[in-house]
Amino acid sequence: MRAIAKTQKERHLLQHRACLTEREANKDKLNVHNEKIVIEDKAICMVCKEAILCNNALIYLKTGYLIHSKCMKYPNLCPITNAILIPPE
Known part of the structure; x- marks a missing residue:
């Protein structure tokens, strides 16, 4: 029980x-x-190191990194710098 x-x-x-x-x-x-974000043809995800394609779901982090949405393990933590993205209330 x-x-x-x-x-x-x-x-x-x-x-x-x-x-x-x-x-x-x-x-x-x-x-x-x-804001307009220009993505170069050679852009890669900083987490998985795979190419970023035009049909991928992307996240532009407040820390300045561009990653695949599937590479975002925790919604409030930058996977590269471990910076808190959403401050607690």
């Missing part, structure tokens, strides 16, 4: 974290000014 309660609690925490992450992303979208 305790294992079931623990699993339910973990699932609830994951859902809560996902909700908070989505809320932060929406908040960031409101504060972002549209």
